[in-house]
Amino acid sequence: MGTGEKQPDSTLMFAEAAQASDVVQRQLDENAAAAAHIGQRLRAHDPRFMITVARGSSDHAATYGKYLMETQTGLFTASAAPSVNSIYDAPMDFKSCACVVISQSGASPDLLAVAQAAKAGGAPVIALVNVEDSPLAELADEVLPLRAGPENSVAATKSFIGSLSALLQLTAAWRQDEALLQALAAAPRKLEQAWACDWTPALEPIMRTRSLFTLGRGIGLGIAQEAALKFKEVCALHAEAYSSAEVLHGPVTIARDGFPLLLLAQRDATLPGVETLMQSLLERGLTVMSAGADHADAIKLPTPEAHPLVEPLLRIQSFYRLANQLSLNLGQDPDNPPFLRKVTATV
Numbered sequence: 650m651g652t653g654e655k656q657p658d659s660t661l662m663f664a665e666a667a668q669a670s671d672v673v674q675r676q677l678d679e680n681a682a683a684a685a686h687i688g689q690r691l692r693a694h695d696p697r698f699m700i701t702v703a704r705g706s707s708d709h710a711a712t713y714g715k716y717l718m719e720t721q722t723g724l725f726t727a728s729a730a731p732s733v734n735s736i737y738d739a740p741m742d743f744k745s746c747a748c749v750v751i752s753q754s755g756a757s758p759d760l761l762a763v764a765q766a767a768k769a770g771g772a773p774v775i776a777l778v779n780v781e782d783s784p785l786a787e788l789a790d791e792v793l794p795l796r797a798g799p800e801n802s803v804a805a806t807k808s809f810i811g812s813l814s815a816l817l818q819l820t821a822a823w824r825q826d827e828a829l830l831q832a833l834a835a836a837p838r839k840l841e842q843a844w845a846c847d848w849t850p851a852l853e854p855i856m857r858t859r860s861l862f863t864l865g866r867g868i869g870l871g872i873a874q875e876a877a878l879k880f881k882e883v884c885a886l887h888a889e890a891y892s893s894a895e896v897l898h899g900p901v902t903i904a905r906d907g908f909p910l911l912l913l914a915q916r917d918a919t920l921p922g923v924e925t926l927m928q929s930l931l932e933r934g935l936t937v938m939s940a941g942a943d944h945a946d947a948i949k950l951p952t953p954e955a956h957p958l959v960e961p962l963l964r965i966q967s968f969y970r971l972a973n974q975l976s977l978n979l980g981q982d983p984d985n986p987p988f989l990r991k992v993t994a995t996v
Contacts, residue, residue, distance in 0.1 A: 655982075657974045662883065662983040666806035666969040668798070670840035673814045673962075675796040677834060680818060687775055687791045688822035694773055697745040699726040702763045706805040706878060707751040710812035712871035713961060714749065720868070721820050721829075731759035734766045743770030749816075750776050753800065753808045755783025764788050777815045779808050793819055802984040804883050806969045809875060810840070813962050832956030842953045843963035848971040850948050851938045854909045855975060860887040861909040864896055864926075866919040868958060869941075872965040873913055879969070883976040883983040893919075893926050907936045913964045914941035917957035940964050 657663055699718055701711035708728065715726040729748075733739050735758060748767035752760055755778040764785060768774045776789035779797045786792045795811040814836060821829035855861060861880065865873030873890040880888035891900055893912070904910070910930060914923045920942060927944045930937050940950040941964060953963050976983035 655977060657970075657977055660973055660977070660983050661802035662804050662806060662973045662976075663970070665800055665802055666966070666973065667844055669807045669810040669962075669966055670837040670844070672795070672797045672807050672811040673833075673840060674837040676794075676811065676814055676818060677837070679796060680793055680815070681822075683791075683793055684818045684822035687793060687819060688825070690773060690791060691747060691823045694747060696724065696747040696772075699724050699747055699749065700729045700743075700767070700772075701726065701749050701751065702729045702731060702760050702767075703751040704731070704757060704760065706809045706875055707753065707812060709871045709875040709878065710751050710809060710816065711749075712874055713813050713868060714751070714816040714871075716868040716870065717816055717820055717958065721824055721826070729763050731763050733763075735759035735762035741766060741770065743767045743772040746772050748772045748774045749819075750774060750778070750785060750789065751812050751816075752776070752783075752785055753779045753795070753797070753805060755780045755785030761785060761788060775819070777812055777819075779811070803986055804879060804972075804983055810962055810966060813871075813965075817958060829956070829958065832959050835955065836959050836962060839953050839955045839959065839963055840966050843966040844970060846951045846953070846967045846970075848940075848950045848967055849974070851911065851950060851971055852975060852978060854907070854936045854938065854948065855886070855911075856978060857907075858886070858909055861911065862896060862900065862904065863888055863890045864893045864910055864912045865890070865961075866893040866914070866923055868917065869913050869915045869919070869961050869964070872961045872968070873911075875965055876911060876913065876968050876972075879972045882986050883972055883981060884979055885981055885986075886979075893923050897926070897929065901930070901933070904930075904933070904935055907934060909936040909938065911968075912937055912939040912942060912947075913961070913968070914939065915957045915960040915964070916941060916954065940967065
């Protein structure tokens, strides 16, 4: 689908992604009491493990939530397979867990099926949802609104970043972690800085290919998954996301002759291993574009520094601006990808 002379800043994707800092600020201003209440409920319930329920971009947020909750609470956190409840109607034991459902629309039948089963099984159901009068919000025991406002582009952007920040706010309130809350309070300003970062040096190597990898590790794996999805959705490129710990275990064998890899790193305990991987990839003659990890032979993508748990929000914010520009350069319409709809009602 051609886009004529459409300018990058004229798309809905651009306008909505640019609002991410405002979304996080609204959450900070309006969700503090709700997050504190949910945190108190979780401390009283004292779950033994956590489950997340989501699809699409929201499931990539759930990957972030897994690493966030496991590293900050010590509780095993797993993503539920919705079809176990919605298709197989298998009885599941939800005792001793808490259930976090992440959804922009709050309307997908399969997510509702898991939420209903979890609630019937005695697990508190916590909804991170953008549409506050949705069936999910009505069903849930607790609601933490994403407060992203209307999102009309098919590609989720501000609601995805809002899901990450809501998970941060929830976890910080649950653990009563004032340092993390302070780090989150600085996120709106940092997101503005990230939006202004120039990632155009990545355009040329990506436009020379039809396939690429996106790489992340730990808390950053979810945004690598999200970036791969956006390359597919809005750029019509084949992209696969891998943990930087896994890409050498097979997938790298198809990468040769300057094959491009987008590496999204955060400055935490994973960084030394990521930097070692970069060296290995560059020695193979591959093209590495990197945000958050530096190497003289890699294409450096500028990115603000922040608390390591906040940095994934900043990386994906800069990426959205790149993806919007890339989509137009490739003759695509980032707001209306073919065959896709804003709400996918999966059974």
